[in-house]
Amino acid sequence: MLNEILKKCRSYRSFEGGVKIPEDMLLSFIENARIASATMNLQPLKYRIVTDDAEVAALLASTRWAAALDIKLPPEGHEPTAFIVVCHDTEITPAKPIFLKDVGICSEIIMLSAAEAGYGGCMIGSADVEKICSILGLAKNLEPQLVLALGKPDEEVILEDAEGGNVKYYRDRYGVHHAPKRTLDEIVIKQ
Numbered sequence: 001m002l003n004e005i006l007k008k009c010r011s012y013r014s015f016e017g018g019v020k021i022p023e024d025m026l027l028s029f030i031e032n033a034r035i036a037s038a039t040m041n042l043q044p045l046k047y048r049i050v051t052d053d054a055e056v057a058a059l060l061a062s063t064r065w066a067a068a069l070d071i072k073l074p075p076e077g078h079e080p081t082a083f084i085v086v087c088h089d090t091e092i093t094p095a096k097p098i099f100l101k102d103v104g105i106c107s108e109i110i111m112l113s114a115a116e117a118g119y120g121g122c123m124i125g126s127a128d129v130e131k132i133c134s135i136l137g138l139a140k141n142l143e144p145q146l147v148l149a150l151g152k153p154d155e156e157v158i159l160e161d162a163e164g165g166n167v168k169y170y171r172d173r174y175g176v177h178h179a180p181k182r183t184l185d186e187i188v189i190k191q
């Protein structure tokens, strides 16, 4: 059921070391994003799959994880084994803010597809774009918009209702990650 997948589709920052996602499965995630609704149906997004160990390690070093927590994530030996870098192709149309909506839609579709297939990961917006372009040798027209880290999660993430509007995510003393969400009552605008 969709709701179950949505609940399972959390941000994971620790993975079973070395567990790879087959290339055709990564492609199937992108296939799901390919058919999404798109602003003016222009579809300027292109996707770079990264599974080469050296490239994965270099990309990891160009991203920042869980800035709100003062622990190193992912932990040593629990790194993601793949990335999908969502890029905007400026040869199709200039990279205007309106297309960031497409980035969000397509990225969430990819993360949901991963969750459905028993994998998971984390969207990483905090990334050194210049470094990423150079590591991957991206053509000038391909501008990275969002980095999707993927692997086989090995941590627990608990969804909970935010209390008193406190939406700060945290790790408890057992190392379990908590993701507080505003309640339905708080987010539905009253007439």
Ligand SMILES: Cc1cc2nc3c(=O)[nH]c(=O)nc-3n(C[C@H](O)[C@H](O)[C@H](O)COP(=O)(O)O)c2cc1C
Binding pocket: 009, 010, 011, 012, 064, 065, 066, 067, 122, 123, 124, 125, 126, 127, 146, 157, 169, 179
């Ligand atoms: C567009 C976007 C960018 C994000 N960027 C980062 C990031 O740079 N580093 C990180 O560790 N998490 C990042 N996250 C993950 C959020 O911190 C996470 O979604 C939030 O804590 C809620 O947890 P949940 O995804 O399990 O609901 C990002 C999430 C989104 C949607």
